[in-house]
Amino acid sequence: MHRVLVPGTFDPITLGHLDVIRRASGMFDEVVVGVAASTNKRGGTLFTLNERIDLAREVTAEFENVEVMGFDNLLVDFAASIDVTAVVKGLRATTDFEYEFQMAMLNFRLAPELETFFVMSSPDYMYVSSSIAKELASMHGSTEGIVPPLVGEALAKRLGK
Numbered sequence: 623m624h625r626v627l628v629p630g631t632f633d634p635i636t637l638g639h640l641d642v643i644r645r646a647s648g649m650f651d652e653v654v655v656g657v658a659a660s661t662n663k664r665g666g667t668l669f670t671l672n673e674r675i676d677l678a679r680e681v682t683a684e685f686e687n688v689e690v691m692g693f694d695n696l697l698v699d700f701a702a703s704i705d706v707t708a709v710v711k712g713l714r715a716t717t718d719f720e721y722e723f724q725m726a727m728l729n730f731r732l733a734p735e736l737e738t739f740f741v742m743s744s745p746d747y748m749y750v751s752s753s754i755a756k757e758l759a760s761m762h763g764s765t766e767g768i769v770p771p772l773v774g775e776a777l778a779k780r781l782g783k
């Protein structure tokens with residue numbers, strides 16, 4: 623039985639995140655999408671933890687082996703508490719690599735038994751990020767192809783002037 627964790631801030635969840643979750647759900651028995659409180663993120667988050675969890679739940683509802691949970695502790699501690707054996711993260715480009723490499727090394731030091739897998743982003747989502755979705759929405763740009771429609775509506779509601 624392989625149960626894995628796909629962690630992130632998901633502020634908000636994008637089609638790039640969904641692609642990683644969909645591929646993880648095809649490869650592993652159970653997938654937990656872990657939404658980090660990320661309270662120390664610079665500038666804070668646009669959506670509250672509960673809002674980010676709700677959006678992630680709604681857009682992953684179609685995957686039977688995916689569940690969404692929030693966490694506000696260390697990733698390695700959360701992973702141990704929910705019995706996952708590995709973390710799955712998406713990699714878009716070399717710009718992601720340095721940060722993800724640092725996190726993977728740190729997590730390895732803290733919990734060597736917890737494996738980290740990287741999934742290369744599909745070329746369609748290489749440039750997609752929560753930040754560009756927020757910037758587009760704040761300037762009335764279309765977020766089609768960047769976030770699921772439901773998330774686009776939530777962004778427009780929160781940021782549309």
Ligand code: PNS
Nearest residue numbers: 629630631632658660695696697698728
């Ligand atoms: O979507 P993000 O912001 O790239 O996700 C980063 C995340 C949430 C995976 C990372 O910040 C994280 O693991 N947060 C939990 C706290 C933790 O373990 N931090 C690492 C040691 S300081």
